Every structure is written in structure tokens, then in C-alpha cells.
Amino acid sequence: MRKLALNDEILLKIEKPARYIGNEVNSVMKDPEKVDIRFAMCFPDVYEIGMSHLGIQILYDMFNQWEDVWCERVYSPWVDLDKVMRERSIPLFALESQEPVKDFDFLGITLQYEMCYTNILQVLDLAGIPLKAADRSDADPIVIGGGPCAYNPEPLADFFDLFYIGEGETSYRRLLDLFKENKKNKGTRQDFLESAAQVGGIYVPSFYDAAYHADGTLAAFTPNNEHAPSTVNKQVVMDLDDTYYPKKPVVPFIKVTQDRVVLEIQRGCIRGCRFCQAGMLYRPTRERSAERLKEYAREMLRSTGHEEISLSSLSSSDYSCLRELVNFLIGEFKGKGINISLPSLRIDAFSLDVMERVQDVRKSSLTFAPEAGSQRMRNVINKGLTEEEILNGAGQAFEGGWNKVKLYFMLGLPTETEEDMKAIPELADRIARRYYEIPKEKRNGKCQITTSTSFFIPKPFTPFQWARMYSNDEYIARAATVKHAFHDQLNRKSLKYNWHDAEITVLEGVFARGDRRTGKVIEEAYRLGCIYDAWTEVFDYEKWLKAFENTGVDMAFYNERERGMDELFPWDFIDIGVTKEFLKREWQRAMEGKVTPNCREQCSGCGAAGFGGGVCFEGKN
Amino acid sequence: MKARIKFRKYGVMRFIGHLDVMRHFQKVMRRAQIPIAFTGGYSPHMIMSFAQPLGVGITSDGEYLDIELTEPIGSKQAAEQMNEVIAEGMEVVSFVYIPEEKKYSGMTITAAAEYRVSLLKSSRSAGKIKAVPASWKEAAERFLGQESIVVMKKTKRSEKKVDIRPFIYEIEAEDAGIRMFLAAGSENNLKPDLVMDEFLKFAGEDPDKVPVHIHRLDIFAKNDKIPAETEKTKEKGTGLVTLESLGTIRG
Numbered sequence: 021m022r023k024l025a026l027n028d029e030i031l032l033k034i035e036k037p038a039r040y041i042g043n044e045v046n047s048v049m050k051d052p053e054k055v056d057i058r059f060a061m062c063f064p065d066v067y068e069i070g071m072s073h074l075g076i077q078i079l080y081d082m083f084n085q086w087e088d089v090w091c092e093r094v095y096s097p098w099v100d101l102d103k104v105m106r107e108r109s110i111p112l113f114a115l116e117s118q119e120p121v122k123d124f125d126f127l128g129i130t131l132q133y134e135m136c137y138t139n140i141l142q143v144l145d146l147a148g149i150p151l152k153a154a155d156r157s158d159a160d161p162i163v164i165g166g167g168p169c170a171y172n173p174e175p176l177a178d179f180f181d182l183f184y185i186g187e188g189e190t191s192y193r194r195l196l197d198l199f200k201e202n203k204k205n206k207g208t209r210q211d212f213l214e215s216a217a218q219v220g221g222i223y224v225p226s227f228y229d230a231a232y233h234a235d236g237t238l239a240a241f242t243p244n245n246e247h248a249p250s251t252v253n254k255q256v257v258m259d260l261d262d263t264y265y266p267k268k269p270v271v272p273f274i275k276v277t278q279d280r281v282v283l284e285i286q287r288g289c290i291r292g293c294r295f296c297q298a299g300m301l302y303r304p305t306r307e308r309s310a311e312r313l314k315e316y317a318r319e320m321l322r323s324t325g326h327e328e329i330s331l332s333s334l335s336s337s338d339y340s341c342l343r344e345l346v347n348f349l350i351g352e353f354k355g356k357g358i359n360i361s362l363p364s365l366r367i368d369a370f371s372l373d374v375m376e377r378v379q380d381v382r383k384s385s386l387t388f389a390p391e392a393g394s395q396r397m398r399n400v401i402n403k404g405l406t407e408e409e410i411l412n413g414a415g416q417a418f419e420g421g422w423n424k425v426k427l428y429f430m431l432g433l434p435t436e437t438e439e440d441m442k443a444i445p446e447l448a449d450r451i452a453r454r455y456y457e458i459p460k461e462k463r464n465g466k467c468q469i470t471t472s473t474s475f476f477i478p479k480p481f482t483p484f485q486w487a488r489m490y491s492n493d494e495y496i497a498r499a500a501t502v503k504h505a506f507h508d509q510l511n512r513k514s515l516k517y518n519w520h521d522a523e524i525t526v527l528e529g530v531f532a533r534g535d536r537r538t539g540k541v542i543e544e545a546y547r548l549g550c551i552y553d554a555w556t557e558v559f560d561y562e563k564w565l566k567a568f569e570n571t572g573v574d575m576a577f578y579n580e581r582e583r584g585m586d587e588l589f590p591w592d593f594i595d596i597g598v599t600k601e602f603l604k605r606e607w608q609r610a611m612e613g614k615v616t617p618n619c620r621e622q623c624s625g626c627g628a629a630g631f632g633g634g635v636c637f638e639g640k641n
Numbered sequence: 642m643k644a645r646i647k648f649r650k651y652g653v654m655r656f657i658g659h660l661d662v663m664r665h666f667q668k669v670m671r672r673a674q675i676p677i678a679f680t681g682g683y684s685p686h687m688i689m690s691f692a693q694p695l696g697v698g699i700t701s702d703g704e705y706l707d708i709e710l711t712e713p714i715g716s717k718q719a720a721e722q723m724n725e726v727i728a729e730g731m732e733v734v735s736f737v738y739i740p741e742e743k744k745y746s747g748m749t750i751t752a753a754a755e756y757r758v759s760l761l762k763s764s765r766s767a768g769k770i771k772a773v774p775a776s777w778k779e780a781a782e783r784f785l786g787q788e789s790i791v792v793m794k795k796t797k798r799s800e801k802k803v804d805i806r807p808f809i810y811e812i813e814a815e816d817a818g819i820r821m822f823l824a825a826g827s828e829n830n831l832k833p834d835l836v837m838d839e840f841l842k843f844a845g846e847d848p849d850k851v852p853v854h855i856h857r858l859d860i861f862a863k864n865d866k867i868p869a870e871t872e873k874t875k876e877k878g879t880g881l882v883t884l885e886s887l888g889t890i891r892g
């Protein structure tokens with residue numbers, strides 16, 4: 021019978037023991053004697069979140085296809101189990117084998133958002149692995165980070181042996197082969213890191229030194245090891261039809277956030293919104309063929325038994341075979357009791373028609389993400405969505421029976437004025453007015469317009485990477501301005517307004533663009549007891565403030581300073597294909613309120629064409 | 642047409658709660674391509690109902706769910722197809738066809754359940770079982786010989802006295818554990834842990850200090866609802882038969 025790392029007494033005491041027992045359908049068991057490499061793949065958040073992540077599923081599937089590798093999953097123990105494990109010194113274990121992570125060859129950690137950084141330390145600590153890479157011995161696993169936050173790995177530089185920059189499908193085989201070779205040659209940890217540093221996309225933080233100017237900005241970032249390149253290149257898969265895809269994803273027993281088959285239809289986005297990091301990081305846009313996706317849909321529904329299928333991409337409406345694919349999914353699966361969910365669709369005649377076919381209009385809501393209230397502001401952020409388009413889309417939907425709308429905006433965008441803030445409730449109100457233009461007998465009761473705002477956080481590798489942020493108080497004041505303006509609207513009874521927390525925003529801001537020196541704040545916050553910072557019921561801002569105070573790191577230096585055009589950034593050693601020149605050009609155009617056409621309308625010469633494929637070469641060969 | 646599935650739940654699956662077992666079966670139905678019927682509407686769901694939820698930590702040899710089919714499938718074939726795709730720690734034991742009428746559905750006819758409560762060496766592991774003391778054989782007889790067994794039942798609002806004796810049909814100390822046959826279902830559901838606690842107190846033990854593991858052996862229905870020709874499984878003295886025996890195997 022299957023052995024478990026936790027005993028019955030513990031499992032029956034904690035919340036949701038199913039998080040920790042493994043044994044899920046399609047999870048992979050191997051004979052440890054027959055593999056060369058044990059890889060623990062960690063999503064540093066609770067099981068239900070981690071299990072919902074497509075990227076990890078892709079890598080899990082890829083690793084386990086290789087006979088010499090056994091890849092297992094690790095998630096953060098929830099706070100209840102965290103406490104028990106500390107009290108009883110139970111080492112963190114991987115779900116499949118239930119064996120301690122410390123005995124693995126690799127611990128891979130995906131970096132999806134900044135607010136999971138203390139959970140990384142939790143994972144290392146519970147595993148019994150020294151928090152700092154410098155303190156690890158040959159017996160410890162190699163700790164490797166990847167994912168979107170690895171594009172500015174510097175706040176985490178001390179805690180990782182390696183970072184993998186880019187899409188995981190390309191360089192892992194080479195990296196693991198080097199590891200095996202090094203083991204065979206009885207090489208040291210240092211030997212392996214030196215050979216790894218030469219693999220495309222691999223960054224070994226200990227092989228670089230950072231120097232600072234008197235004003236605190238970065239002066240130089242230079243390799244200190246002859247094997248380390250001065251630039252690390254992002255890895256991309258150019259042919260999405262000829263790569264790994266998890267056709268038998270693990271099926272959790274408990275309900276998780278993404279409890280469905282996910283079809284990744286494309287990577288990248290043609291739109292070029294200036295605040296969006298994913299839109300720049302994943303250039304150029306590459307599509308997967310409809311034929312391949314149909315095949316995957318059939319196979320994955322069959323192997324998982326899921327009752328829902330969903331499309332994944334940054335902007336599904338731009339996928340060139342969308343109609344074909346969606347019609348196929350509805351025709352093939354709708355009659356078999358499979359729900360079809362279509363997120364991130366632009367509202368137009370086609371999407372309304374599709375939505376009507378797949379969901380109950382009365383219960384569902386329309387989603388628009390204009391991101392900014394005024395047209396001027398939308399030009400600044402290059403969001404090509406006009407008020408006319410929103411009102412037309414909403415109007416058509418209202419006539420088709422919808423009466424619920426969700427709107428998403430950002431506050432604190434560069435150049436934002438009070439007028440721009442007030443334009444948010446005004447837009448919401450105009451949508452409501454459009455609804456009430458429909459004769460009473462034809463409409464479906466009152467309408468419900470729900471507006472949510474988050475605070476803008478400048479991210480590395482975006483045209484807004486130079487932008488300043490604001491203080492906690494200033495953010496709250498801006499949200500209050502919006503809230504008051506909502507009270508002044510004609511249809512205020514049909515409008516609802518929610519805003520995000522500002523405390524988490526300022527912390528995210530620091531670590532999004534932070535340098536190596538911010539790492540000690542993370543460590544101090546963890547020592548003070550911070551974990552699960554993305555969870556409002558656990559998050560403790562006071563402790564974070566204390567951590568900044570104790571380490572003497574100034575939040576305002578990272579957040580409230582507009583960066584100089586020639587400033588060297590901590591992430592500048594990474595080449596994502598999109599040039600800094602292009603980003604600068606875009607920042608200037610933003611200041612002038614000029615929009616930039618999308619990749620299909622006209623190429624703006626961002627540099628990503630250097631990868632030799634995707635949208636940049638569409639119809640050109 | 643209606644089918645009844647009997648399954649076992651053992652090993653690490655004891656940590657999977659009832660709702661998640663239901664979810665698991667929905668996915669098993671799809672993976673195994675069982676021709677199950679759906680309700681109508683925008684979000685159709687499978688027509689399936691479980692006889693009696695099983696608490697987390699408890700294992701079982703006799704769990705049931707009834708399903709509605711759109712076309713017939715051989716009993717053996719259905720069980721095989723499901724077992725190929727079911728999680729380790731679950732096993733379909735039988736797949737039988739039951740009469741259409743509502744009164745045969747597992748939910749409504751459940752009347753009793755049989756359990757074995759074994760003693761553990763420690764609460765840390767359900768795998769290490771201790772033998773039952775010899776003296777408990779006689780204690781069990783005396784326990785059952787009582788005219789009434791009054792316990793305090795806590796509800797959300799109040800506490801009240803209830804006599805559970807009428808709902809204990811059998812209790813017997815065997816080497817492997819205390820076997821008990823208790824009322825179950827919507828009318829008078831008696832939980833085995835409650836009975837065990839009472840029995841331990843009766844035998845002079847502190848229930849908090851005696852770690853146990855509960856295993857359900859089977860679920861039973863009243864005999865009077867059963868057509869004569871299907872009465873073939875062991876019949877309890879109380880006139881009850883297993884839910885399984887109410888169905889027929891089809892090729």
C-alpha cells in the first residue's frame with residue numbers, strides 16, 4: 021500500500037488532507053532505482069492554486085516523458101500543516117514518492133507573482149535546505165527558479181543557485197545532461213554551475229557582481245566567473261505544434277482553481293499594451309494550429325474526465341482560427357455535457373453569439389477591461405479599446421438579454437489626473453444609460469455594472485519600467501476620489517465599485533523592480549513570520565514594514581522615483597528579444613499620448629523578429 | 642434504466658471526503674465512457690446518487706451509488722472499464738441493474754449499515770491493529786442486553802437525551818474488531834463512532850485514549866421492499882439485505 025509522509029493523526033486533524041497524499045489520477049510514479057535524476061517541481065502556494073497552473077503541468081509532463089528523470093510535485097503546506105511540520109520537525113516532501121525534497125537532485129520553483137516570495141523561503145526552510153545558495157553543500161538539491169518573475173530575479177538572487185529565463189521546453193534537457201555528466205565525473209556543485217552557466221537561458225546569480233552609485237542606483241553588473249556570459253538570452257519555443265503538451269494532466273481529488281482541461285491556443289500577444297509585462301516577455305506571438313488543439317481537446321477530455329474545457333491565451337480574440345476551434349468544441353462536446361468556457365474574448369457579434377450558445381445569458385456577465393477611464397489615458401497605455409466599441413458591445417449584449425457587466429480598470433497610471441480617475445465612474449454610468457435606453461418591457465430588470473480597480477505596478481521589460489509609483493496613502497486617496505465620483509452618477513444604484521488593497525501593491529512594486537539588496541527584506545519578513553502574503557487572511561503588513569525598517573531598505577527609492585532614461589536596471593543583463601530602445605520609444609510615445617499599432621497592423625520593430633518566426637513573419641513565407 | 646454500483650474505498654483514499662468521491666466518480670464515468678444520463682439545461686449534470694456518505698478516515702467494502710443510463714452496458718464490462726481508470730484505493734466490486742421505481746433507489750431504502758471498528762496500536766497509523774481483549778466478548782453481549790442506552794446528542798442549538806439502543810441491531814466482539822450492525826439512512830442514522838464510545842465506556846475504557854479505525858462492511862435495505870426472486874445474499878436476522886442484492890447482473 022501507498023506510504024504517506026504524514027501520519028493519520030496529522031492528516032485527520034488538518035484541513036483538506038487530500039492536498040498532501042498524492043495518488044491523483046495521471047500523477048506519475050516511477051521506480052527511484054531506475055532514474056538518474058529526481059526533480060521536485062514546486063509552486064510556492066497552496067495546492068489548489070499550484071495545481072491550476074498550466075506551465076508546471078507542461079514541465080511535469082516533459083520531464084516524466086524522459087526515462088531517466090522522475091519529476092514530482094511540491095506545494096506550500098497550508099498554515100495549519102506548516103505549524104505541525106515545524107513543531108515535529110517533519111521535512112517537506114514531494115507528493116508522488118512522499119520522500120523528503122532535500123534528497124532530490126533539483127528543486128525547481130516557479131515564480132508567478134511577487135507575493136509568493138516568502139513562501140519560497142518557507143519551502144526551503146521546511147525542506148531543510150539552507151535559505152542562501154552560498155550556504156548549500158554538494159548534498160543539497162540545486163535550487164532553480166523560472167517563470168515570469170525570473171525576468172527580474174535579483175530580489176531572489178541570494179536564494180537560488182540558478183534561474184531559467186524563458187520557456188522551459190528548450191534548455192532543460194541540456195541542463196540535466198550536464199548534471200548527469202558532472203555526477204559521473206564526480207564534479208562539485210561549483211563545477212556543475214559553471215557548465216550550466218553556458219546553457220542558453222541559464223543565469224547563475226553567484227557569478228555576477230552588482231556595484232552601485234552613491235545615489236543608490238545600479239552602476240555596473242558584471243560576471244565574476246569566466247564561464248558566465250554578460251547577457252542571458254530568453255528561451256522560446258518557435259513551433260508550438262512540435263513541442264511538449266500535457267495530454268494526461270494530473271486530476272486533483274479536491275476542487276482546485278482551474279478544474280478543467282486547458283488548451284493553450286497561443287503564446288504572446290500582438291496588442292502591445294504598455295503596462296503589460298506578459299505582452300512584452302512572450303513576444304513574438306506564436307499560434308498553435310487548430311488541428312493540433314482539436315486533437316488535444318479530445319485526448320485530454322478523455323484522459324481526465326473533466327467536465328469543462330477552456331482556452332488559454334493573453335487575448336483569445338486575436339487567435340486566427342478562433343471561429344473554427346470554438347465551433348468545433350461546441351459541436352463536438354456541448355452535447356456530451358461538457359462546459360465550454362471562453363475567457364479573454366473581446367465583446368463583439370461573434371463572441372456574443374458564442375456565449376449565448378455556451379452559457380446561460382441571465383446568469384453570466386460581460387467583461388470589459390478598458391483599464392483606463394478616459395480616451396486620453398487609454399492612448400497613453402496603448403489600450404486600443406474605444407468608448408464607442410465598449411458601448412456598442414454592451415448595447416448589443418443588453419439587447420440579447422444580458423444585464424450584468426464587469427469592468428476592470430487601473431489607478432495610478434503614468435500621467436493620470438483627477439479627470440482620468442473620474443472618467444471611470446462616468447464610463448460605467450454611460451454603460452448603464454445605454455441599458456436603460458432599451459424599452460422597459462424588453463429589458464431584463466435592472467442592470468448591474470460592477471467596476472473594479474487595481475493599482476498599476478510598473479514591471480520590468482515594459483515601456484512603463486521607468487514610471488514612478490505612489491505611496492499607500494496616495495493610492496487610497498485615488499480610490500476614494502473614484503468612489504466619491506460614483507456617488508454623483510445618475511445610475512449610481514446600478515453601479516458597484518470595488519478596489520484592491522494598496523498595501524500589497526506597494527510591496528509588489530518594490531520586488532517587481534527591486535535589486536539584490538531587497539532580498540534581505542524578504543528574508544527578514546520571513547523571519548518575522550510572514551508567509552502566504554497573497555492571502556489577505558494571513559497577510560500582515562505591519563511585519564513587512566518592520567522588515568523594511570530592520571534592514572534599512574527604503575521603499576520609496578524603489579517605488580516613488582521616476583527612473584532616468586539612462587539608468588542601468590538590475591534586469592538589463594537579460595535579453596528578451598525586445599530591445600530597450602523600443603521600450604524607450606514606447607515610453608516617449610506614451611508621454612505624448614500616441615498609440616502604436618498592433619503587430620498585425622504594422623510591425624513597430626521591437627526586436628522580437630530576431631527569433632525568426634511567429635507573427636513577425638506571418639504571411640511572409 | 643438504472644444501475645447500482647458497489648465500490649470499495651481503502652488505503653489513502655480514506656482521506657478523500659464524500660464530495661470529492663462524488664467528483665471522482667463523475668470523472669470516472671467520463672473516462673470509462675459509461676453511457677450515463679444527464680439532466681437538461683445549460684449546465685447539465687450526471688444523474689447519480691450516493692446511498693450514504695462516508696466520513697473522512699473511514700474505509701469501506703460496501704459503498705453504493707445509483708446511476709441512470711442512456712443505453713445498456715454489460716455488468717462485467719462496466720466494472721472493468723471503471724476499474725481501469727479509477728484511483729488506486731477505490732474499486733468497483735459490482736455493477737447491477739435495479740428496477741426503475743423510485744422506491745428502489747439507494748438513498749430512500751437504506752436502513753442499516755454494518756461496521757468493523759478495530760483497535761489501533763496508535764492513532765498515528767490505521768494499519769497497525771491490536772487484538773480485541775477476550776473479556777470484551779461478554780461485555781458486548783451485556784452491552785446489547787441493556788434495555789436502553791441513553792446518550793446526549795448535541796445539535797447546533799441544544800443537547801438532548803436519546804436512546805440509541807433500538808438502533809443497534811447487533812454488536813459483537815471479534816478478534817479483528819468490534820462488529821456492529823446499526824440503523825442507517827434518512828430516518829434513524831446511528832454513527833459507529835458514537836456507539837463505539839458508549840461501548841468503550843461500558844467496558845471501562847476512556848474513549849479518548851483508545852485509538853480506533855472504522856471500516857464499513859456493507860449497506861442494507863429492508864427486506865419487505867424486495868421482490869422474492871432477488872433474495873439471495875446473506876440475510877440478517879433483522880430482515881435486511883445488502884443493497885447489491887436488489888439488482889441483477891446483465892451480460
Ligand code: SF4
Nearest residue numbers: 619623624626629636
Ligand atoms: S518585431 Fe514587429 S511584429 Fe514582431 S513582435 Fe515586434 S513589433 Fe510585433
